[in-house]
Amino acid sequence: MTTKLFGEPVQRREDARLVTGQGHYLDDFGPGALAAAFVRSPHAHARITDIDVSAALDVEGLVAVYTWEDLPGALAEPLPLLIPHPALTHGRTAYPLARDIVRHVGEPVVMVVAEDRYLAEDACALIEVEYEFLKPVVGVEEAVQGAHLVHEDVPGNVGAHLVQEVPSREGRSAADAIDAAPHRLEFRLDIERSASMPLEGRGVYARWDAGDGSLRVYSSTQTSTSVRMAVAAKLGLPLPKVEVIAPDVGGGFGVKIVHPWPEEILVPWAARTLGREVKWTEDRREHFVSSAHERAQVQHVRVGFDDEGRVLGLDVTILHDHGAYTPYGIIVPIITSTQLLGPYKIGAYRVEFSSIYTNTVQVTPYRGAGRPQAVFCMERTLDRVAAYLGKDRTEVRAANFIGPDEFPYDQGLIFQDGRPLVYDSGNYPESLRMLKEMVGWDSFPEMKARAAAEGRRIGIGIGCYVEGTGVGPYEGGHVQVTSDGRVHVSTGLTSQGQGHETVFAQIAATELGVPIERVSVVTGDTRRFGYAVGTFASRAAVMSGNAIALACRKVREKALRIAADALEADPRDLEITDGIVHVAGTPSASIPLATVAVLSNPLRYAFDEEAKRATQFSGTSAMDRPPVDEGEEPGLEGRDYYSPIRSTFASGMHAAIVETDPETAEITILRYAVVHDCGKLINPMIVEGQIHGGVAQGVGGALYEKMVYDEHGQLLNASFMDFLMPYATEVPRIETAHLETPSPLNPLGIKGAGEAGVIPVSAVIASAIEDAEGIPIDRMPISPSDLYTLRLRLAG
Amino acid sequence: MSEETTRYLVTLVVNGVVREAAVPARRLLSDFLRHDLGLTGTHVGCEHGVCGACTVLLDGEPVRSCLTFAVTVDGHEVTTVEGLAGDNELSPVQRAFTECHGLQCGFCTPGFLCAVTAFLRDNPAPTEEEALEAVSGNLCRCTGYQNIIKAVHRAAEIQAETQGRPEDRGGRA
Ligand code: FES
Ligand code: FES
DSSP states (O other): OOOOOTTSOOOOSSHHHHTTTOOOBGGGSOTTOEEEEEEEOSSSSEEEEEEEOGGGGGSTTEEEEEOGGGOOGGGGSOOOOSSOOTTOTTOOOOOSSOOSEEOSTTOEEEEEEESSHHHHHHHHHHOEEEEEEOOOOOSHHHHHHTSSOSSTTSGGGEEEEEEEEEOOTTOOOHHHHHHHSSEEEEEEEEEOOBOOOOSSOOEEEEEEETTTTEEEEEEOOSOHHHHHHHHHHHHTOOGGGEEEEOOBOSOOTTGGGSOOOHHHHHHHHHHHHHTSOEEEEOOHHHHHHHSOBBOOEEEEEEEEEOTTOOEEEEEEEEEEEEETOOTTTTHHHHHHHHHTTTTBOOSEEEEEEEEEEOSSOOBOOOTTTTHHHHHHHHHHHHHHHHHHHTOOHHHHHHHHBOOTTSOSEEEEEEOTTSSEEEEOOOOHHHHHHHHHHHHTTTTHHHHHHHHHHTTOEEEEEEEEEEEEESOSSOEEEEEEEOTTSOEEEEESSOOSSSOHHHHHHHHHHHHHTOOGGGEEEEESBTTTOOOOOOSOTTOHIIIIIHHHHHHHHHHHHHHHHHHHHHHTSOGGGEEEETTEEEETTEEEEEEEHHHHHHHTSOBSSOOSTGGGGGBTTSSOSOTTSOSSOTTOOSSEEEEEEEOOSSOEEEEEEEEEEEEEOTTTOOEEEEEEEEEEEOBSOSOHHHHHHHHHHHHHHHHIIIIIOOOOBOTTSOBTTOSTTTSOOOOGGGSOOEEEEEOOOOOTTSTTOBOOOTTGGGTTHHHHHHHHHHHHHOSOOOEESOOHHHHHHHHHHHHO | OOTTTOEEEEEEEETTEEEEEEEETTOBHHHIIIIISOOTTSOOSOSSSSSOTTEEEETTEEEEGGGSBGGGGTTOEEEOGGGSSOSSSOOHHHHHHHHTTOOSSOSSHHHHHHHHHHHHHHOSSOOHHHHHHHHTTSOOSSSOSHHHHHHHHHHHHHHHHTTTOGGGSOOOO
């Protein structure tokens, strides 16, 4: 049995329960709980003039009906603005239940609690809300005209405005650099809305214990620690009386990092008020109209470049549609504007964004979080530069790459964590070389010609990105070895299917020298670990992985100290293999970790045979020292935190070959190749799975998914029937290769991998379609009918 | 008693065991399994028949339990994900999904497992095309499907290896 597991494709320990139906997702809890349901606004913008609940009161099994007027104290205030920023001058958040005005279809107005969900929905259907219509503001360009306002006190519907400018090395501004450049281009790009759309929606289940005045909340969330603080604050409960647990979560992809959702504080409040268990499980339509979307941007680009295609100046103006509220601040447009530069060094850069209110569902991070838009912008730009100069697209990219010897590389911007955007490591030319070889880039023209001879249209596309991963502020890990030799690992951040139980166990087993079967991992349970930030920004492995490794190192050091005492050896001569501490080269001089755990905790009372060794008459403790020596603590356990100076920067490059049907404009992806660099791999099987899933979501975003709002602010495709997520038949086989450029910033040398797959896909597909068709592609997604129309327009 | 609350006794065989519960006519089979019988392994992703997460086997054939009223399956036989494994052993399909990393969050997985179990029973040696077809009625937001398709083939392999041990073939209660 080997204990060196870091880097191995270890099979997932989550799977045994998940393939047998033994997982516990939110709605699997609380079989007898009361059910909550919500009356939601059917209008995008309206004033509530009356709420009549009387007809609902006769519904059998109805327990309670609440409107905003019923909410006490802090619960009646607007939800928190989670990430304030000086540029967010007009941040606005919703009330948990609408107060006077509704600002998007789906906003909760009335909460109903009944014996089961069917009855709760019966009651909802009988509640009459009267509205006076206000003019809905839909579409970011209409919104910015400011003719009608989403929030009366936000002029021009502008929530935030931010400019970042990095002059060239010679001190030239972007505008000057562009004007002075030998060549210039100017164009506009459009990016549609999409959404995380996990297969499991949101959900909350709360139990109030009147006996000890404590509250236990289960939520399908990406941050249980922060939900806990929000619930305690909103309900006026002491923090230690509230525990929040993220159970098995059926996917998140960003949407579940937003908190507290209205339901996340209303359900616990109702549970406490009613003294009963209450649960709310989101249905699919609710998820479409009342959670969060992402992506939508309009970008205006000006670029100046030289004969080699080197970008001398780049100026990007972004209109970002953030929907009706800004609980998550302006993180998405900040990421777009800072990650836009990718693996390139740009002469001078200026980026300006306005983040705009519309009467639509709020916009918060979805896997990629602003980067797909950024990469679409940069890569479309470089493709245009190449086309203008008649150069190979990869040559233009290579001409702009940051060299492998130029790290750390400072882009001169402030990143989403408020810290300088400094790349830690990478090897972009090598990635490009690997990708070109994998996809056969240099021989593609012949392939294209052969296809053309058969009357087929094919094209090849490329997209490169750099992703800031593992953002701070911190995560922690706790590791305890119990007297049965088992290792209990916990961390505060949550899991949504990334296999954390497996990779964290791999780290702990490797660090401690124990068989992985003896390691158990708990994530996202505030009863086990109270300090954490959450799972987002491809940060879990980097943050909690390193924190757990550091905690294990503390435990190991202590174990060796105690074992050295017991074995009368020098701790430096000791090793741990298969859970046994032994003198290197002398396996007989050994002591099991289990026994070390026993000895670490001096006892008065024996509870089993093993424990007798640590009791006061056992003769194991030295008489000249206190049983727990100065600076020591009882127990074989350790806790540590990892808080990096700044983010790690993973990178990658994708290429695709697509075929477009000359008649029907149908678009088929023939090949999809990925070169990915996330530093050292903990579990290559899991990293590959993350890439596959990301690329599939990227394909959805590039070809199929959009949120179709009409001029009244109605979401026309709020179902899986009409919002087209890819099935197996739409996702190409994905070929992957890994480059491992370790991060110098953390002990394990790792970078995050969760979001990477999705980031460049729209850019890659657009590039390939453009190559096949010979017409510029400037919006995503692009459907066959879009392409067909585009052909007609350009032909006419 | 209103139409909404009048209860009807539904008796059926679930995973080889006779179960019964009195439920209103409008109770969906998915809710019946999950909330009345406590078999929460069957998941609900859309409740409008598109995602396939709620797929169970009704008399051996895959159906969307969110589009089926519980009262209509009175007297029938249902297999859910909880009934796929043998006594102490995962079914070939369950094993294959694990080996091939065919699941991440696991929410869609019960639907895939049921659909693939029925598919391989009828078509034990599928071609690439047939395997793709077999899983193309179910949505997964995590895996990108590549490993799911791999798992279909791997399951066929395991099933072939364990032939002659019919009790290992799984799927039929
Ligand atoms: S829940 Fe039945 S098909 Fe989606
Ligand atoms: S594994 Fe998460 S939806 Fe399929």
